[in-house]
Amino acid sequence: MESKTRKMKNKGLAAVDTFSFLQAVRVECPLVHHISNWVTIYDCAQVVKSFGASPVMAHASEEAGEMAAIAASLVLNIGTLSTDLIESMKIATFSANKRNIPVILDICGAGASSFRDRKCRELLDERRIDIIKGNASEIERIAGLDVHTKGVDSAPLEPGNDIRQVAASLARARHCTVVVTGKEDIITDANRTFIVRNGHEIMSSVVGTGCMATSVIGTFAGAVPERITEAAVAGLICYEVAAELAVRQAGGPASFKQTMLDCIFNLSMEELLSLQRVEECSLEGS
Amino acid sequence: MESKTRKMKNKGLAAVDTFSFLQAVRVECPLVHHISNWVTIYDCAQVVKSFGASPVMAHASEEAGEMAAIAASLVLNIGTLSTDLIESMKIATFSANKRNIPVILDICGAGASSFRDRKCRELLDERRIDIIKGNASEIERIAGLDVHTKGVDSAPLEPGNDIRQVAASLARARHCTVVVTGKEDIITDANRTFIVRNGHEIMSSVVGTGCMATSVIGTFAGAVPERITEAAVAGLICYEVAAELAVRQAGGPASFKQTMLDCIFNLSMEELLSLQRVEECSLEGS
Amino acid sequence: MESKTRKMKNKGLAAVDTFSFLQAVRVECPLVHHISNWVTIYDCAQVVKSFGASPVMAHASEEAGEMAAIAASLVLNIGTLSTDLIESMKIATFSANKRNIPVILDICGAGASSFRDRKCRELLDERRIDIIKGNASEIERIAGLDVHTKGVDSAPLEPGNDIRQVAASLARARHCTVVVTGKEDIITDANRTFIVRNGHEIMSSVVGTGCMATSVIGTFAGAVPERITEAAVAGLICYEVAAELAVRQAGGPASFKQTMLDCIFNLSMEELLSLQRVEECSLEGS
Numbered sequence: 001m002e003s004k005t006r007k008m009k010n011k012g013l014a015a016v017d018t019f020s021f022l023q024a025v026r027v028e029c030p031l032v033h034h035i036s037n038w039v040t041i042y043d044c045a046q047v048v049k050s051f052g053a054s055p056v057m058a059h060a061s062e063e064a065g066e067m068a069a070i071a072a073s074l075v076l077n078i079g080t081l082s083t084d085l086i087e088s089m090k091i092a093t094f095s096a097n098k099r100n101i102p103v104i105l106d107i108c109g110a111g112a113s114s115f116r117d118r119k120c121r122e123l124l125d126e127r128r129i130d131i132i133k134g135n136a137s138e139i140e141r142i143a144g145l146d147v148h149t150k151g152v153d154s155a156p157l158e159p160g161n162d163i164r165q166v167a168a169s170l171a172r173a174r175h176c177t178v179v180v181t182g183k184e185d186i187i188t189d190a191n192r193t194f195i196v197r198n199g200h201e202i203m204s205s206v207v208g209t210g211c212m213a214t215s216v217i218g219t220f221a222g223a224v225p226e227r228i229t230e231a232a233v234a235g236l237i238c239y240e241v242a243a244e245l246a247v248r249q250a251g252g253p254a255s256f257k258q259t260m261l262d263c264i265f266n267l268s269m270e271e272l273l274s275l276q277r278v279e280e281c282s283l284e285g286s
Numbered sequence: 287m288e289s290k291t292r293k294m295k296n297k298g299l300a301a302v303d304t305f306s307f308l309q310a311v312r313v314e315c316p317l318v319h320h321i322s323n324w325v326t327i328y329d330c331a332q333v334v335k336s337f338g339a340s341p342v343m344a345h346a347s348e349e350a351g352e353m354a355a356i357a358a359s360l361v362l363n364i365g366t367l368s369t370d371l372i373e374s375m376k377i378a379t380f381s382a383n384k385r386n387i388p389v390i391l392d393i394c395g396a397g398a399s400s401f402r403d404r405k406c407r408e409l410l411d412e413r414r415i416d417i418i419k420g421n422a423s424e425i426e427r428i429a430g431l432d433v434h435t436k437g438v439d440s441a442p443l444e445p446g447n448d449i450r451q452v453a454a455s456l457a458r459a460r461h462c463t464v465v466v467t468g469k470e471d472i473i474t475d476a477n478r479t480f481i482v483r484n485g486h487e488i489m490s491s492v493v494g495t496g497c498m499a500t501s502v503i504g505t506f507a508g509a510v511p512e513r514i515t516e517a518a519v520a521g522l523i524c525y526e527v528a529a530e531l532a533v534r535q536a537g538g539p540a541s542f543k544q545t546m547l548d549c550i551f552n553l554s555m556e557e558l559l560s561l562q563r564v565e566e567c568s569l570e571g572s
Numbered sequence: 573m574e575s576k577t578r579k580m581k582n583k584g585l586a587a588v589d590t591f592s593f594l595q596a597v598r599v600e601c602p603l604v605h606h607i608s609n610w611v612t613i614y615d616c617a618q619v620v621k622s623f624g625a626s627p628v629m630a631h632a633s634e635e636a637g638e639m640a641a642i643a644a645s646l647v648l649n650i651g652t653l654s655t656d657l658i659e660s661m662k663i664a665t666f667s668a669n670k671r672n673i674p675v676i677l678d679i680c681g682a683g684a685s686s687f688r689d690r691k692c693r694e695l696l697d698e699r700r701i702d703i704i705k706g707n708a709s710e711i712e713r714i715a716g717l718d719v720h721t722k723g724v725d726s727a728p729l730e731p732g733n734d735i736r737q738v739a740a741s742l743a744r745a746r747h748c749t750v751v752v753t754g755k756e757d758i759i760t761d762a763n764r765t766f767i768v769r770n771g772h773e774i775m776s777s778v779v780g781t782g783c784m785a786t787s788v789i790g791t792f793a794g795a796v797p798e799r800i801t802e803a804a805v806a807g808l809i810c811y812e813v814a815a816e817l818a819v820r821q822a823g824g825p826a827s828f829k830q831t832m833l834d835c836i837f838n839l840s841m842e843e844l845l846s847l848q849r850v851e852e853c854s855l856e857g858s
Contacts, residue, residue, distance in 0.1 A: 029601050039613050041325050045493040050539055055493065056398065057325050060368045063399035070398070082632045112628065112642070113635035205837065207617040207627065252834025253622055262538025265491065327611050330778040336825055341779065342684065343611050346654045349685035356684070548824025551777065 018268040018276055021220055021234035026052040030072030030222030033096075034215065034262040035080025035089050039206035043217040043257070044077070048239065050264040051238070053219045064088040073222030075215055076123070078116060079108040086119045093127040096211045102228050103219040104131040106214035111141035124174060130228055131215045131221065132170065133179040136163045143170040168193060168283050177229045181213055185236050188283075189229045196233060197277040198240030205253040213239055233278060241275045243266055299480065299519050299564050305555040307520035308507055312338040316358030316508030318501065319382075321345045321375050323365025323394065326494035329543070330363070330501040336550040337524070339505045349376040354381040359508030361501050362409070364402060372405045379413040388507040388514050389413070392500035393420040397427035397471040413458060415515055417507065418456065418498045419465040422449045429456040454479060454569050463515045467499050471522050474569075475515045482519060483563040484526030491539040499525055518563060527561045528553055585766065585850050587807050591841040593792055593806035598624040602644030602794030605668075606787065607631045607661050609651025609680065612780035615829070616649070622836040623810070625791045634781050636660040640667040645794030647787055648695070650688060651680040658691045665699040671705040674793040675699070678786035679706040683713035696746060702800055704742065705751040705786045705795065708735045715742040717830060740855050749801045753785055756806050760855075761801045768805060769849040770812030777825040785811055805850060813847045814839055 031273065034041070034057045034247050041057055048055035058067040061084070068074050074096040076089045096103045107120050120142055123129065140147045143166050164186050171178040172190040180186040185196040203209040213236060220235030223230040242263035243256075252258035318334050320327070320343045327343055334341035344353040347370070354360050360382040362375045382389045393406050406428055409415065418428065426433045429452050450472050457464040458476040466472040471482040489495040499522060506521030507514040528549035529542075536542035601627045613629055620627035625654050630639040633656070640646050646668040648661045668675045679692050692714055695701065704714065712719045715738050736758050743750040744762040751847035752758040757768040775781040785808060792807030793800040813837035815828075 001584060037629075038324050038610050039617055042328065042493060043613065045325055046540065047493055049493050052491075056324075056395070058395070058399070059366060059399060062369065063401040066399040068399070080629055083634065109628070110632070113630070113638040115632060115635040116639070178754040205621055205624075207614060207621050250834075251831070254618065254830040254833035254837075256539055256831060258540040258544060259537070261540035262536075265538040265540075324610050328614065328779060331611055332826065335779050338777075342681070343609075343652060344681070344685070345652060346687060348655065349687040352687070353687040494691055544826040544830060545823070547826035548822075551824040551826075 001167065016269070016273070018234045018237050018272050021224055021231055022238050022267065022272070024223040025219055028072070028223040029053050031056060031070060032073050032100070032137070032215065032218050032221060032222050033058065033067050033071035033092065034075045034077070035064065035085060035092055035212065036075065037076040039079055040211040043208040043212050044075070046261055047212040047215050047264065050261045051216065051219050053222070055215070059085055059088050061088045061091055063189060064092040065095040067285055069099065070090040070098060071096070071101060071222070073102045073104065073218045073225070075104050075106070075218035077106040077108055077211055077214060078119065079106070079211060080117055081116065087125065089123060090127060093123070093129070097128045101223050102130040102218070102220060103128065104214055104218040105129045106131060106211060107134040107138045107142055108133060108211065110134060110138040117141065129174070129176055131177045131179060131232060132174065133181070133217060134251060135210060136182050139163070139170060139180045140166055164188070164193060164281070164283060166279060177232060179217060179232055179236070181236070187229060187233045187236065192229060193281050193283055194233045195279045195281050196236045196240065198237055198244060198275065200247045201241050202247055202253060202256050203243055206257050221259050237276050237278055238267055239264065241272055244275055247264060247273060291521060299516060299523070302555070302559070304523050304558050304562055305313070307510055307517055308524050308553065308558070310509040311505055313338050313462045314358070314509040317342060317356060318359050318361060318504050318508050319344065319353050319357035319378065320361045320363070320501065321350060321371060321378055322361065322363040323497065325365055326497040329494040329498050330361070332547055333498040333501050333550065334505050336547045337505050339508070345371055347374045347377055350378040351381040351396060354378040354387070355434050358388060359388045359390065359507070359511070361390050361392070361504035363392040363394055363497055363500060364405065365392070365497060367402065367405055372409065376413060379409070379415070383414045386518040388416045388504070388511050390419060390500055390504040390507060391415045391480050392407070392497060393424045393428055394497065395420060396420060396424040397433060403427065411511045413553060415460070415462055417463045417465060417503060417518060418438055418460065419467070421496060422468050425449070425456060425464065425466045426452055449565065450474070450479060450567070450569060459534050463518060463521070465503060465518055467522070468497060473515060473519045473522065478515060478569050479569055480519045481565045481567050482526065484523055484530060486533045486568045488533055488536070488539060488542050489529055497544065505564065523562050523564055524553055524558065525550065528559055530561055531557060585802060585809070588743055588841070588845070590806045590809050590844050590848055591795055592852070593803055594810050594839065594844070595793040597791055600644070601625050601640060601797040602791060603628060604645050604787065604790050604794050605630065605639050605643035605664065606647045607636065607651070607657060607664055608647065608649040609783065612660060612783040614649070615780040615784050619784040619787050619831055619836065621792050622823060622833045623788065623791050624793070628785070631657055631660050632659045633663055636664040637667040640664040640673070641671060643668070643673060643794070645674045645676065645790045647676050647678070647790035649678040649680055649783055649786060650691065651678070651783060653688065653691055658695065661695060662699060665695070665701070669700045674702045674790070674797050676703040676705060676786055676790040676793060677701045677708045678783060679704060679714055680783065682706060682710040684718060689713065701746070701748055703749045703751060703789060704746065704805060705789060707755070708752055708754050711742065711750065712736070712738055712750045732797060736760070736855060738851070749804060751789060751804055751808070753782060753808070759801060759805045759808065764801060765853050765855055767851045767853050768807045768808045768812065770809055770816060770847065772815050772819045773821070774819055774825060774828050775815055778829050809848050809850055810839055810844065811836065813844055816847055817843060
């Protein structure tokens, strides 16, 4: 069950390619429809805007389907879910599925309550989700492992679980791309698996960095919908390179977040070229 | 249908007068009741507070009328509307109309869904709205033109539409003041039309600048309710002069927003005098 | 009814002790469950995170009880209350009361509408609230005095009311700790009364400083649940010392808030030792 990593220099997601995804976002300016949570809703919108795209946050069941019908991608986040919000998510996803635009689900807080687990499973069973995104314990939970989470923060991994294998199995079972964020990010569609090693530990001291990552993935997937796995990789790299640039100027978590949003706005190819750390990895036995 | 602009130096809204509106806000400290959206609700409150006034955000139908009954003005924003919120808006507006306090409606996202269009029209038909505020495509939509919008961002103008004339016609038809924000802001009550040329293009890269503009207008109208059109002009000038001051110190959209809120707090008569750009314009054929 | 203050140097809450509470927060990393308002929900979460603890914001009635059952404390804030939110608060508080974890209620806006007053009283009558927190006029209102408030900002005190005595009486009547924030903060459980004189007046120009104070109290009470009155004192000191550090670097209310959240993250024993201003006071006739 051990996974092996091999570096694939200048292949797949070399910095120049990452930059081409970023350019696609800036040129296409995709409309990213969100049904999100009430805590980080502003930051989710602003991170999309900082990348040069257009966020729209619309959760009323009366308009959720219509809004998804004019969007380039749909981002769902269950951070502060309710029965009503889940219904709107289903309506929007139905509309998104019909148009084949990417649907990204942040399983924020999965495992923290049986209600969350049940509603996540409903969404996954009843609709087509193109990208599932969570931290390690959330992904393990949705993959059916018996983990215990602590609210919306990641819990320590159960010994013996290879989270890369868990992610790839979930991707295979659900026919989707799975993104696990953490010290290293795993992006896998079962066929291809990427590891992104950018970012900084201060991100775990900022509320909303996980939610923003999902909105970024939605933005990149909306701009390049025919290559969503690589789009997710490129989006995470851009986001986390900006984080590395920001931490140099920040005095703490709050100024860090603001500076990161500025750095995203100004992100250049040179910065990506010098800082990007990504590998493609092959999973044994998969 | 072409509109002509003539400069009216030192008249109507000279900087010294703009400053007297700002002083009225700081002295009166109006209570500005909001029924707003979940994305920019914090910034709407903070911009009011930065100007020295008191925001209150209360949307429960059980208290919306009572809260409007102690407020100096009422700001409605349909950014994340729902049937429940619209009902509360009607209750609050009924209470505001009885007391003749100014009601300002931000038609955020009008045209993006039929639900929004319908609910906007309901509010306008069933209650008295004193100021309608939107970007060009939203105002065109509410004025009955056939425009297509993209989420909550402004769409390109249809060729042949003179947005100033559209705004003035809507003001006449609805017996209200109409505010169109954009590269130039139009403020018209059909009799008088003002053009404000302050602000900076980075504002379009910040989520909530449009919503904050509406809260600012509500604040100034609450402080000087007998002159709401000029109050709207003065509020926009103050807000956008602060934006121009802020952009000089900002590294991107996020630091820009923060600096703008600081600059609003510290705004001086000298800054207004040196930066204010406003004209009164006469609309031919109106 | 006059209250006398006597300084108790190096006793009870000397800086070294305050720091031990702060260390408890950083080591225990309590999970602080919030059912909060839609305006300041992000800042409430971020202030908890900046202190090194874990916020979780979950308001759905289906999971409110389960979430409180894994939390170290529960923070309720009625800033944008609705009937649904109050029901979830009752469910969560029932669960918290069973487990004897501290429940902190911010009576934000009490007195601004009869709905708020009624719902506050329901919560206090039907559940056990361990700490009631408000500004002077809100506390007076909940104590049954006839005050009039202005939205969510504090109104001038009625002449003749000694707010310390009002707070102590309320604490006695409700068998709880009462916290009154303002120029001086009062923390009393009727037996012991503390006065904290830290903080800065710019806090009243920032939306959410009161709500964040409540989340801080919840965080400290969650880390040291057997000493909630002193935990509330220690939390307020840390929060307001950070505010004093921040104001030195801030250009206005928005940069102040951000810098304060950074200063909280970096807060040291030396800073507490040099800036803490707290007294224990004895209330005559109590």
